[in-house]
Amino acid sequence: MVAITRKSQVDAGVGVHSAALADLLKVLARHNPGLSRPALVATGKMMAVVSAAAARLSVEQQRRLAADETELAHIVEVAVAELAAKPSQALVEVSVEKPVEVSRGAGVGQLVDLEEGRQRLAQFATPTRLEDWAGPVAGPGDIEKMFGTKRSTLHEWHKRGAVIGLLKGERKHVFPVAQFVDGRPIEGMSQITKIIHNPRVAWQWLIQPKSSIGGTPLDNLKKGNLDEVLDAANRDFG
Incomplete structure (x- = not known):
């Protein structure tokens, strides 16, 4: 079996200054008032490329090309026609020994309404108390x-x-007790919250062990390893 794939072509490219192209477009528009804008731009680009290529030739080469304008026009016309006839990307044959397997996914499945979707989700989602993941918390009065x-x-x-x-x-805030040392906030906490803006995400990150710093970020803050914790926070959230 033979498969067909596309092969990108390498464009050698001749540098064309945008100002030169703009000047060419003005001249073309003045002498070809009936030319559409897309055709005008395409023609201008082709003329700019040819002009830039000719400018890179030696004076003797330029003189020989300009000696016979009819022949030069014919050469350019043939070259442009050949380029226009070529596909934008070449096709390459690739031999495939085994037959190509055609597969199809199962799709999104049966659509359900919002209420039934919530009921199905509730079967998998288990409510979790704040204290179960955040540890001991206390309100302002308890603090x-x-x-x-x-x-x-x-x-x-x-x-x-x-x-x-x-x-x-809905409105009540509680504060994880582990962030206080001798009744005061741990040094560096304000810098952490500037990097991790969501308080729940910030606290979850602080109490999860990280091998890169040898423990939880919270414990490292208590040990005074502020720079290491800030570096880790910037790597994860910066």
């Missing part, structure tokens, strides 16, 4: 009891990204 941190101070920390607050319910 104040645990660390003596005033609500206004916690709000300011949260506002500038020094602590991560996770939305629980």
Whole structure:
């Protein structure tokens, strides 16, 4: 069996300055008012290429070509006609020993309405409590009891990204307890939240072990390895 494939052609290309092409188009338009815009542009490009190629010849070569304008016009006409007759891409025969297998996918399957789709999805999606993946969390009141941190101070920390607050319910924010050391935010947390803008994504990233830094980013921040953690965050999210 023989298969046909396309082979791209290498265009040697002759540099044509855009300003020179623009000048040629103006001259063509003035002397050929009935020429359509696409034909005008195509003709101008061909003339520009021929002119650029001729300019690269020696003076003696140019003189010989210009000596017989009729012959030169015939040569150019034949060359252009041959190029126009060629396909834009050459076809190459490729021998294939085995028969080509024609396959077809199963498609998207049966379409269902929105409600049934939600019911089917609910069979696979299992609700997970925030504490199950984020670890111990506490609201502003509990943070104040645990660390003596005033609500206004916690709000300011949260506002500038020094602590991560996770939305629980529609409006209530809770704060993972592990991000506090002696009642204060871990150094570098505000820099992390500038790189990872989504608080849930940021906290999940902080508590997942990373082999490149030898542990979780959160533990490394507590050890003072801020530069290593920032480098890892920039690699993953920068």
